[in-house]
Amino acid sequence: MRAARLTVLFMAVLTVLLLSGCFGSRETDETAYVLAIGFDKGEKDNMVVTVSIANTKVIAGASGGGGGGGAGGAGGAKEDGRNVLVQSVETYGPLTGLEQLSSVTGRHLSLLHTKAYIFSEELAKEGLADWVSTMSRYHELRATSYVFVCRGKAKDFLEKNQPPLELSPTKQYELIGSLSRAHGFYKNAMFLNFQQDVKSWSVEPSLPLVAIHEGGLETAKPGLKKGGGYDPGRYFAGELPVSGANKAQIMGTAVFRGSKMVGTINGEETRYYLMLRGEFENGFFNFVDPVIREPASIGFTVHQARSPKYVTSINEDGTVTIDVDIYLEADLSAMLKDINYENPDLKPIIEEAFSTHIQQGCQKLIKRTQEEFKADIFNFGYRLKHHFWTVQAWRDFNWLERYPEAQVNVTVHTRVRRSGLMLKTSPAKED
């Protein structure tokens, strides 16, 4: 009995000793959490890896009412109180870079909370397949992280990106996803989307564009009354004429063929791209007033009423015809001239004009992707797959090579459902 009690006691003590920790355990104060990681082409080695590390000291201080994040330039967190610490290393690859940076920070760099992977345009043009594969293998990767292509250097973007309203830097990247639904100037892409598209035989990948805007309002392009365009999305990231606190911009889309970037489309074209994929949610559009026919525009708040209808056919010679019907619903949001478009008799005029406007934009973009990029970024391949019973037959058809020859016809159907808080427009008296 005594021996049994002693054994139980011994086992209990042993359990306490054995359960006190595990091999390779890391406390949170031994780890530095990388919130965003950037990749640029290197001068002397393969690449420059830049990490944006959470500065827990500042974040904790700020959340406790002690101020913190916000102002300050790039560089160390301590001097300017930034909530992130940005560091770069010229290295062979992402994981090598992380190890090298660990030796400087004095902590293990963890990607468990990384929200954004940012590749420079230069690197993207060389191809990202190898790096995607490397990251995918890494046990700390989270496939729901966002991926971006940076016009200019990713290092500069991470150093100068200071979201003024966010205490936690990760929140900015998380909000980027939901904000895309509010205007459609970019398409949010997670790692898993890009990884799949790179390997798919049905679609080519695309990633949102980010950049740092240098300067202020001088990058503005001429507007409608100055002989220019009127769509708010006619810019790329970094060109948007905004002055103010944060210099980081997200607008437009990088187009890939395979894993290599082959071109870019701006914010306006990205909206057409989203509509053609059936992923456009909301956005404000300007278009030329069809009655006045002078530099005056009408503003619609538009959302995609339902998924587009795709009718695909493969002709005897192997060419493909795709008919896409896009269904939009609009709210009449802005008018610069006093015409009573709320009148049901006049409404079809603006609906027709807007449909034509979007239709032309879509057709123009499709032509660009066929002739300039030779890349189906619209998921048309997915709609064609049902013509094939097996993977081999689909592969033999080689859709991505055939895409430039495909005939794509777009028809847009617009219905103006509401007119805001005004049901009638009365003309103002002449001055």
Add this chain to the structure above:
Amino acid sequence: MIREGKFGPAEAIVLLALSSLSRNFLSYPRLLVEIAGPAAWMTPFGGLVLVLVGIYLISLVLKKNPGHTIIETTEQAFGPFIGTAVNVLIVVSAFEMLGALFLREFSESMLTTTLRFAPISVIDFSFLAMGLLGAYLGIEALARTARLIYLYVLAGLFITFFSLIPFWNFYNLLPLFGKGLARDFLLGTYATAGISEVILAAVIVQAMGGVTYFTRIGYSSMLISFGILIMLLATLVLTYNWPVSEEFTLPFLRLSRTIYLGRFFQRPEAIFILIWTIIGALKISLMLYGAAVSLARSLKLPDYRPLIWPLGLAMFIIGLLPLDMPTTVNLDNIMRRVILIPNYLLPLLILAVYWLKGRRGRAGS
């Protein structure tokens, strides 16, 4: 007389279904995606039919010798010398090898994902310790444990499947027949029909209430298990297209890490690892129990428990023999083919022997 305890059909169904589910947590779904591509979800259908046929065949065998298990029936059919050899070389070895490979695979998976710097022997030993305890406590304790945890396991699985709906792309299931019907159904059947639970059920049949309930328990548990496998494969291919899915070492882990329902519901894989560990321990316990009980019955020993320690040690050592994880996975795939022998060939042979004996008897009379 080995005392195994008794439990009801509900416990038995849950026990066999959970045991069979354990392969879903390892790299096995990847193999099925590699076989059939976008039609991976079709591969279990052929296997399910074959498994149901196998259960029916075994029930016919067990009816020839009511009150006994497949071990005694084999011996009765083939005679004491060949019968014992078949039992030890095929049934006991199959349980032992499968247990060892599961032990290694579960440990390797732990090393790959969470306990990255722990020595494999420590993790192996931890799993084995749970297996030893489970096997020592006996099949009744395991069955009642399974009954206790199955709701949590099923909830974990279904939460994972349905939380991924925002990521589903139904076009990933096209082309409909994947890599061809021959691969989907022939190779698919070959890859999915090899499960140890068919022969395990025949070994623990008396604890489950005898041959009367055998087919009902077998059919129900396999329908649950294969149903979940089909759902898992469909979810996997819907979430990640097949060229990406077939690359994953641990597809279920990848799925659970993909869950992202806004900023407030993400990273639920910690729950998954808990379920994974419980299922792993249950599976290893069952394999060890199956090996020990089969050996004890073959050798006519009064108790199986003294055999647990040497068999457990052998399992530990065999589990450490493969050089690396890919080799372990390959060996596991080979064992899935080997298990087809006790599941389907053995009952057919026994039935053939009984038929021949009956014919000879009729001719003699």
